[in-house]
Amino acid sequence: MWPLIRKDLLRRRARPASTLVMVAFPLFMSLALGSVIGGGGDGPEFPTISILVENRDEDGFLSRALVGALSSPQSEGYLEATIVGAEGRELMEMGKASALLIIPVGFTAAILDGTAAELRIVRNPSEGIKPEIVVQGAELVAAWLDQGSRLLGGELGQLRGMIEGGKIPPAARVGALAGAVTERMAAADGILFPPVVGIGSAKEATDEDDGRLSAKGIFGYVLLMTSVMALLFVAVRSVTDLFEEQNSGMLRRQFTSPQPVWRIMTAKFLFSLTLGLVVMTILAIFGLALGWLEVPEHPLAAILLGVTFNLAACSLVALIVGLSRNEKQAGILSWLIVMGMSAMGGSMVPLQQLPAGMRAVSDFTLNFWVIDGLTRVMFESAGLGEVGRNLAVLTVAGLVLAVAADALLVRRFREVGA
Amino acid sequence: MTPVLEVRDLRKVFGDLVAVDGISFAVGEGEIYGFLGPNGAGKTTTISMICGLLKPTEGEVLVQGLSVADDPRAVKRRMGVVPQEVALYEELSARANLEFWGGIFDLRGKEMKDRVAELLDQVGLDERASEPVKNFSGGMKRRLNLAMGLVHDPQLILLDEPTVGIDPQARHKILEIVKQIVAKGRTVLYTTHYLEEAEDLCDRLAIIDNGCILAEGSVDELKAQLGEGSLLTVQGGFGAADLTTAASGVSGLQPVEIADGRGMLLVGRDGPGVSHALEGLFQAGLTFDDISIKEPNLEDLFLRLTGRELRD
Known part of the structure; x- marks a missing residue:
């Protein structure tokens, strides 16, 4: 043969x-x-997306929460957020990051008031997919904030009052607010949660995969x-x-x-x-x-x-x-x-x-x-x-x-x- | 003595088509047996049954007394087949093609090396043995195609139209190789529709058409079936009946093939001669546009047997 x-x-x-x-x-x-x-x-090989964040809404609690989320330990390994000031654009021109996220002045207030708010993203033109990932992620955040604003407009107003009041609010007021939020969420359960839960699941799968890839x-x-x-x-x-x-x-x-x-x-x-x-x-x-x-x-x-x-x-x-x-x-x-x-x-x-x-x-x-x-x-x-x-x-x-x-x-x- | 190849009542039917209809013949050692017939006569089908590619509907094939049906592997070891189409690996060299073929016939080592070298020399490809076959001319490919069938030094070689589509020089070379093979005592079954090849090469011939052997014998024996004498061929505006009537009135003139406007007549060697025959035809009132006289050949015999020319 x-x-x-x-x-x-x-x-x-x-x-x-x-x-x-x-x-x-x-x-x-x-x-x-x-x-x-x-x-x-060499080294970690899953793409680490470098992003610059210029927070012009420094006093807003939602903008601070967003910046905090971007810097959270959960995003370590695939997202590296650096807080910058006005030098952000200059750094972008030097190609220091995949994107620059600008949170405008009055961002938190606009969300709470239910008026138009805008997150601005400056993309690094020399990169292909990473800036796109940032844009997609920002669109997701915007969608969440939009839905949250529409659903919890009144309650968020009360929350702003508590936060900006400078005093610790009474426990009863906090409890009443929590109850109201819970009721709103329960009422919107069939509309809001399926997509949110779906996104969360996809994120989990990606994280698991990323772990394997970053290792080998x-x-x-x-x-x-x-x-x-x-x-x-x-x-x-x-x-x-x-x-x-x-x-x-x-x-x-x-x-x-x-x-x-x-x-x-x-x-x-x-x-x-x-x-x-x-x-x-x-x-x-x-x-x-x-x-x-x-x-x-x-x-x-x-x-x-x-x-x-x-x-x-x-x-x-x-x-x-x-x-x-x-x-x-x-x-x-x-x-x-x-x-x-x-x-x-x-x-x-x-x-x-x-x-x-x-x-x-x-x-x-x-x-x-x-x-x-x-x-x-x-x-x-x-x-x-x-x-x-x-x-x-x-x-x-x-x-x-x-x-x-x-x-x-x-x-x-x-x-x-x- | 047992014939090297014996074919008994071989028959092959494809649906309604009877491709081979009860053929029988035997070929002895050192003999070249020719199968002469037009395309579609049943030559290749017969070869395919002999070499075991096709199962006969009826009949039997024996090679050195062994049945192809009962002992195909033993028979195939004794047989070399050279197909009508050039079947080679174009991307491989001539040597690699021969070594492959030798390999599947269980040649190994020095035996293989010597045999391949001998064949390359015999077919005149030794100087280009390492070149890919795709660079070869048609004639060179034909020679290698022939060598492939000889690599295991078979006793019986089946050559199916081995000279189709090549120039006269290459054809001459192939015919020379076939003669050399037979000179070594090998037996050849040779199919062709080239009359000159059959006459030049074959010891015995079978004229085949529509799956039947119409005549068999040596070239001289077959020619003798036409009779002794010269063939007179006439063409003109006459009808077949007129020529038949006129010819019957001329002594020593035998009709071979007559049709409207064309006739072939044998002028007997012992008769009064061609001029006398022509005079008799003129006297019968026939006129001719063209007259030719020649010695009879196998083409004429084929025409007489089948009513059509070999290359129709």
């Missing part, structure tokens, strides 16, 4: 373009996405995600090489040799598996050399995940080819399935950020099982035992699909002899 596999490897070496594209794709995507988000090879690097994570998709395309390219051989007459010619059809098909399958492992190894070497990945604590777990994923990927593509009536159909089906699995399995969007509907079907994709497993092995020091389920799913899927695919390929291509 070796001459059959060797021949395909030699052919791939003689025409390396498609393989190089598959290697370059994840590297490029990692570089592009990582750079856009602002990660780096967003480049490595994106490389892992996109490599899985690239390996699926490598499998498609190598298994569908059968059609190329069919068109060139070489497949028919091979059938005149003493090699049985099943062996020719199995050799093509093993070639695809070998090529996938070669590409995977190259990507891993690049990832390590560039500092995007670190050698995991349990390398065997990572290797086994890679091998079983490649097995399952090649088997799946072989099955598709075996079921297809012709080359065109096989190409379209393979592409749709690879793209679908990549979208739902975490190769395009991190698993934690997938919408709930898509996340529900992730378990049915090969991408999910390998990305989930590798993420834990590479970034959380998980060992074989912790990714045993992932390995089992990929192995069983690979073996079952391989047996079915080989039988279908033999049946599908035996007709080539006719």
Whole structure:
């Protein structure tokens, strides 16, 4: 069988373009996405957004609360707020921050009075996504303040009186105000809370994800995600090489040799598996050399995940080819399935950020099982035992699909002899 | 002696189409057996059944006494197939192509190296053995295509139109190689629709059309089926019936193929001769625009057997 596999490897070496594209794709995507988000090879890599805050409403309690929230420990690691004065614009011109947030004079009063209030943001034009994040965040704050002002206008007025009165208010007055606020909130529960709670949940998911990324690097994570998709395309390219051989007459010619059809098909399958492992190894070497990945604590777990994923990927593509009536159909089906699995399995969007509907079907994709497993092995020091389920799913899927695919390929291509 | 190749009542039906209809023949050691017929006659289908690519609807193929149906792997080891289309890996070198093919016939090490070198020399590609095949001319590819079928030194070689689409020089080279193979005692089944090749190369020939063997024998035996003499071909404004009637009145003149405006007649060697025959036809009132006289060949026999020309 070796001459059959060797021949395909030699052919791939003689025409390396498609393989190089598959290697370059994840590297490029990692570089592009990582750079856009602002990660780096050293230190904390999740983007820390630097923001300057010029609070011209120094006496307003809402503006002070906003400044305090921006400087809170919860935002540490991804938001760095610096209180500035009039020199804010000058610092922005020097590119010292992603954005300058200006809280205008009378901001608190305007909110409490229910009149128009404006938060001004000066963006750093040399940055892309970070200032946009600040703008989006500010819009969220504005929405909250707007809703709060509309809902609690009267009560907030009373609160201002208490705060600005300079005396400690009577406990009974505070209690009455608290009761009134509670009643208002309860009355608005169905309208106000769902979106607020929704935002809060999304924030929590992001925080969890950020923690993982800041520890090990967003480049490595994106490389892992996109490599899985690239390996699926490598499998498609190598298994569908059968059609190329069919068109060139070489497949028919091979059938005149003493090699049985099943062996020719199995050799093509093993070639695809070998090529996938070669590409995977190259990507891993690049990832390590560039500092995007670190050698995991349990390398065997990572290797086994890679091998079983490649097995399952090649088997799946072989099955598709075996079921297809012709080359065109096989190409379209393979592409749709690879793209679908990549979208739902975490190769395009991190698993934690997938919408709930898509996340529900992730378990049915090969991408999910390998990305989930590798993420834990590479970034959380998980060992074989912790990714045993992932390995089992990929192995069983690979073996079952391989047996079915080989039988279908033999049946599908035996007709080539006719 | 057991023939190297024996085909018995071979038949292949695709739906309503009978592609091969009960063919039988045998080829001995060191013999070149030709399959001469137009495109679509059933030559490639027959080859496909012999080499095990197609399962016959009926009949049997034996190679050195082994049945293709019962023992395909053993038969395939004894057989080299050179397909009609050039089937090579264009991105690989000539040497890599031959090594791959040798590899799947279990050649290894020095045996492989020596055999590949010998073949590259034989087909005249030794100086360009390391170049990708995509850089080769059509003739070079044809020669390599032939060499691929010989790499495991098979006893029986099936050559399916190996000279299609190449220049005369390259064709001559390929025919020379085939003769060298046979000189080593190998057996060749050679399909072609080129008359000159069949006449030049084959020890025996089968003329095939519509899946049937119409005639079989050596070139001389087949020509003899037309009779001894010269072929007189006439063209003009006459009808087929007029020429038939006129020819029947001329002694020593046999109709071979007659149609409106065209006729082929055999002037017997022992008869009164061509001039006498023409005089008889003129006297019958026929006039001709064109007259030609030649020795009969296989094309004429094919025309007589099928009513159409070989290249129709």
